[in-house]
Amino acid sequence: DQQVKQNSPSLSVQEGRISILNCDYTNSMFDYFLWYKKYPAEGPTFLISISSIKDKNEDGRFTVFLNKSAKHLSLHIVPSQPGDSAVYFCAASVWTGGFKTIFGAGTRLFVKA
Amino acid sequence: NAGVTQTPKFRVLKTGQSMTLLCAQDMNHEYMYWYRQDPGMGLRLIHYSVGEGTTAKGEVPDGYNVSRLKKQNFLLGLESAAPSQTSVYFCASSRLGGSYNEQFFGPGTRLTVL
Numbered sequence: 299d300q301q302v303k304q305n306s307p308s309l310s311v312q313e314g315r316i317s318i319l320n321c322d323y324t325n326s327m328f329d330y331f332l333w334y335k336k337y338p339a340e341g342p343t344f345l346i347s348i349s350s351i352k353d354k355n356e357d358g359r360f361t362v363f364l365n366k367s368a369k370h371l372s373l374h375i376v377p378s379q380p381g382d383s384a385v386y387f388c389a390a391s392v393w394t395g396g397f398k399t400i401f402g403a404g405t406r407l408f409v410k411a
Numbered sequence: 412n413a414g415v416t417q418t419p420k421f422r423v424l425k426t427g428q429s430m431t432l433l434c435a436q437d438m439n440h441e442y443m444y445w446y447r448q449d450p451g452m453g454l455r456l457i458h459y460s461v462g463e464g465t466t467a468k469g470e471v472p473d474g475y476n477v478s479r480l481k482k483q484n485f486l487l488g489l490e491s492a493a494p495s496q497t498s499v500y501f502c503a504s505s506r507l508g509g510s511y512n513e514q515f516f517g518p519g520t521r522l523t524v525l
């Protein structure tokens with residue numbers, strides 16, 4: 299039972315355009331949602347997070363939107379750059395006496411120059 | 412600061428062999444985790460630790476054991492490796508008291524079991 303789903307295995311975008319990565323979840327108890335970025339042969343690195351009580355969080359070129367009624371979040375990258383080409387993992391955390399974090403399967407983003 | 416380091420980077424085992432993966436962090440983090448990453452499956456939690464001397468099971472603990480004898484180290488053991496344990500293993504750590512539990516990951520260990 300996948301509680302966090304990223305239904306698009308890959309996405310290709312032209313440099314300078316917007317990249318939109320999507321994520322769906324099933325557990326309404328999640329407290330925080332996070333996006334991690336992963337380059338080949340490296341570990342994931344934290345990118346941006348959003349609390350379940352907010353609907354938007356912005357950090358430079360990266361914005362995360364949360365739609366709780368639809369149990370859906372998305373990561374927008376504007377403008378996209380070739381260096382953004384990586385695998386992006388959506389993750390959701392819930393406090394149960396310790397944080398439990400569930401990761402999605404990832405979306406591979408290709409930004410073409 | 413080295414952050415989170417993992418040893419070894421690559422390993423090939425035969426079925427039935429044993430090995431230990433070492434994770435070390437120099438950020439004084441309380442929490443440490445072991446994940447495995449398989450194609451199309453994302454990162455799945457194997458075991459985790461909320462402090463020195465404590466460990467707990469994650470989503471996929473079978474076939475693995477862990478120990479946290481020192482705060483900075485978290486060891487993952489495979490007593491009798493199976494081909495199903497072929498995967499990339501990531502260690503991570505996070506600090507106590509963070510609001511959203513940002514985890515810091517090591518570079519990974521690619522394990523192949525023949």
